[in-house]
Amino acid sequence: MMPDSFAAALWIGLSALNVVLLVAVLVILLLITRQLKRARLMRRKMRDHVVRIRADIQKYDKKLGRRFDRSIWPQVESLTSLYRLLDGKIDLPPTRRWAVSPDFLWHVAESIRRHAPKTIVECGSGTSTVVMAHLLNTLGQDGHIYAIENHVPTIDAVRAQLRRHDLERFVTIVAAPLVERQYPGVETLFHWYDLGSDAVPAGVDLLIVDGPVSTANELARYPAGPELFPKLSRDAHIFVDDTGREDELRMLRWWRKLYPDLGIRHLAAEKGCAELFLLDRKIEDYLPREWRHSASAPPSS
Numbered sequence: 001m002m003p004d005s006f007a008a009a010l011w012i013g014l015s016a017l018n019v020v021l022l023v024a025v026l027v028i029l030l031l032i033t034r035q036l037k038r039a040r041l042m043r044r045k046m047r048d049h050v051v052r053i054r055a056d057i058q059k060y061d062k063k064l065g066r067r068f069d070r071s072i073w074p075q076v077e078s079l080t081s082l083y084r085l086l087d088g089k090i091d092l093p094p095t096r097r098w099a100v101s102p103d104f105l106w107h108v109a110e111s112i113r114r115h116a117p118k119t120i121v122e123c124g125s126g127t128s129t130v131v132m133a134h135l136l137n138t139l140g141q142d143g144h145i146y147a148i149e150n151h152v153p154t155i156d157a158v159r160a161q162l163r164r165h166d167l168e169r170f171v172t173i174v175a176a177p178l179v180e181r182q183y184p185g186v187e188t189l190f191h192w193y194d195l196g197s198d199a200v201p202a203g204v205d206l207l208i209v210d211g212p213v214s215t216a217n218e219l220a221r222y223p224a225g226p227e228l229f230p231k232l233s234r235d236a237h238i239f240v241d242d243t244g245r246e247d248e249l250r251m252l253r254w255w256r257k258l259y260p261d262l263g264i265r266h267l268a269a270e271k272g273c274a275e276l277f278l279l280d281r282k283i284e285d286y287l288p289r290e291w292r293h294s295a296s297a298p299p300s301s
């Protein structure tokens with residue numbers, strides 16, 4: 001090859017290489033720009049996500065705060081008040097879940113302190129039984145609790161706790177299996193405690209309705225009305241747990257139809273609490289004659 005043509009070929013070769021290098025650099029720059037754009041977009045998206053998550057956390061925080069104020073805090077206050085009333089010497093059994101909540105217990109405790117009931121009947125035993133026995137003991141009252149219960153492990157647990165705290169003299173556990181019951185005019189097949197006629201004495205001053213378990217059937221605790229109201233004393237107070245549930249509210253409406261003179265006061269409690277009392281204190285006068293000594297039904301639902 002001639003030196004001139006060699007130089008020309010070299011020049012062409014180098015120029016081509018330069019072009020290739022330039023294109024390569026341009027492609028790399030393009031790719032980098034694209035990646036940068038993508039990264040910026042992702043950063044913006046991440047920032048939006050963080051803003052949204054922060055807003056969600058704030059919202060959830062507020063919700064939790066409201067829940068805490070409405071539910072947890074009243075439990076803390078009620079428990080503190082209960083411990084104070086019980087002299088702080090007693091360790092209370094667990095509350096909530098299956099058991100009553102402290103706010104419900106506090107309403108009952110206030111009633112016991114104020115009215116010193118002699119005969120207390122409870123449908124559905126557990127923590128409430130033990131706390132009421134502690135109260136009778138600490139307040140020096142001579143009341144007695146008839147705790148109606150069908151669930152054998154609960155009966156054993158309550159007995160053990162009463163024994164441990166030397167409170168057995170305050171409680172008669174009425175162990176009674178659930179049996180089928182039907183009331184005239186109502187289709188529902190109820191499951192109610194198999195109580196003999198004298199299992200619970202007459203003259204009940206305080207009735208706590210927290211059993212049987214709500215899954216037994218709809219309006220599971222409705223029979224407490226026809227079965228136990230005729231045993232109430234004139235100044236009786238009735239506390240119904242779980243009135244935050246539609247079933248219990250319906251039950252209250254049915255009872256109201258049966259006993260129009262029943263006063264109902266809704267009290268603040270996380271699961272709902274209703275205090276019932278007899279407005280004219282003469283329940284036997286307005287119970288229909290045929291219902292007075294037998295199971296009864298509401299006029300219609």
Ligand SMILES: C[S@@+](CC[C@H](N)C(=O)[O-])C[C@H]1O[C@@H](n2cnc3c(N)ncnc32)[C@H](O)[C@@H]1O
Nearest residue numbers: 098099100124125126127128151210211212213
């Ligand atoms: C709401 S609980 C009664 C709670 C009771 N008043 C108290 O303060 O602990 C209603 C009924 O649920 C039943 N029960 C309680 N604990 C149970 C458990 N761990 N498993 C199944 N049934 C249970 C018992 O028959 C109890 O009477």
